[in-house]
Amino acid sequence: MNDSEAQRRAEAVRHFNRFYTQHIGALHEYLQKSVFSLTEARVLHELAHGHAQTAAALARNLGLDTGYLSRLLTSFERRNLLTRRPSESDARQSLLSLTDAGMTIWQPLDEAARAEVAAVLAQIPPDSQDWLIEAMQRIEWLLDPQQRHGTVSLRSPEAGEYGWLVHRQAQWFATEYDWDPSFEGMLARVVADFLRHRDPLRETGWVAEQAGTIVGSAMVVCVSTTVARVRLLYVEPEARHFGVGMQLLDECVRFATRAGYTKLTLWTTPFLHDAGRLCRRAGFVCAANTSEWRFGRDLRLEHWERDL
Known part of the structure; x- marks a missing residue:
């Protein structure tokens, strides 16, 4: 592939990135008109669904700076949204989980986000929704090498x-x-x-x-x-x-x-x-x-x- 073709493809990806972030409202500072930023909401999502139980796993999964994440988690803890308990397998690590108050905060955010996406999909015919979802799955598969080690x-x-x-x-x-x-x-x-x-x-x-x-x-x-x-x-x-x-x-x-x-x-x-x-x-x-x-x-x- 020559340089001009590589540049054309890079610009096409950048164009899609700009379109998609604007389309889903990702340029808004706060999620669903709440007091939580998009990053904070993503951390809440990971904890609510049990995708990451340690700060190290959260930082790795979300690609966050560890110092920034530490300050964010401390803020959650002060607001009684988060608890920590020592890991039985590694004393250097703490296992993180949302408190009842944290789950109470998260659930309406999750429901509102789901409703917003459903409203966007409702504007598209069902067959085209399937096409869109398949395209998104292929993008994930192409960009995430770990998925290519999964079950076939x-x-x-x-x-x-x-x-x-x-x-x-x-x-x-x-x-x-x-x-x-x-x-x-x-x-x-x-x-x-x-x-x-x-x-x-x-x-x-x-x-x-x-x-x-x-x-x-x-x-x-x-x-x-x-x-x-x-x-x-x-x-x-x-x-x-x-x-x-x-x-x-x-x-x-x-x-x-x-x-x-x-x-x-x-x-x-x-x-x-x-x-x-x-x-x-x-x-x-x-x-x-x-x-x-x-x-x-x-x-x-x-x-x-x-x-x-």
Whole structure:
């Protein structure tokens, strides 16, 4: 990425930051017309929901200066909103919790904040609300590395998600490898054939989901009575090297075995090094290499297979 493109993207993020903070009223000094600043309200929120029990954890979670946080907590304590008790596991630490008075103060703030957000969402059609929330979850997932260490679950794609998978993979391969639109056409045909002719006992598909965000996909489709093929095997770049691809491929193997196939196949290209390593780890062997003109370039294709 050149400097001008990096600058353009940075300015786009800054523009969104300005828009969003103004939209939610984050530039107001106090929350919900109360005596509490936004930072104070966030600390109350963390304590009320048990997200952090020590000052060190609060400072880390909220990115606050420890000196500033210490003064804020002392103020809460003077107002009988906060109690401290020694930690049984570490005598140097105190466990923090809200008093009954603190909870009484916090609850109307929380309810008012929820009502304000609900009022904003009410102006948006339900389908667009879902789209907005999914976009917010993806932003969190992209910016918080800890979320990429969380649990990944596999589920059947919901309405519209097959189309999204085609879009995402076509977009990524075009950006990274300059593949032409014929790749998107191929993906669309694979999905269309699968949805139109699918035998539920012999064919299936999954999306991998982490923290509410789709991070990968895979399908098993029938080639013959004894052979199945893995299609649309994909993992988002930021989610790679965390076992998502292995989880998807293992599930493909399990399903194909239960469905009565004796062989599972897939194809990839040598420059997708992670894909080759993944195939070997899952017990596949490279059975053939060919060269073909595909997606606007001369590609070497690897045919991998595994006996079941």
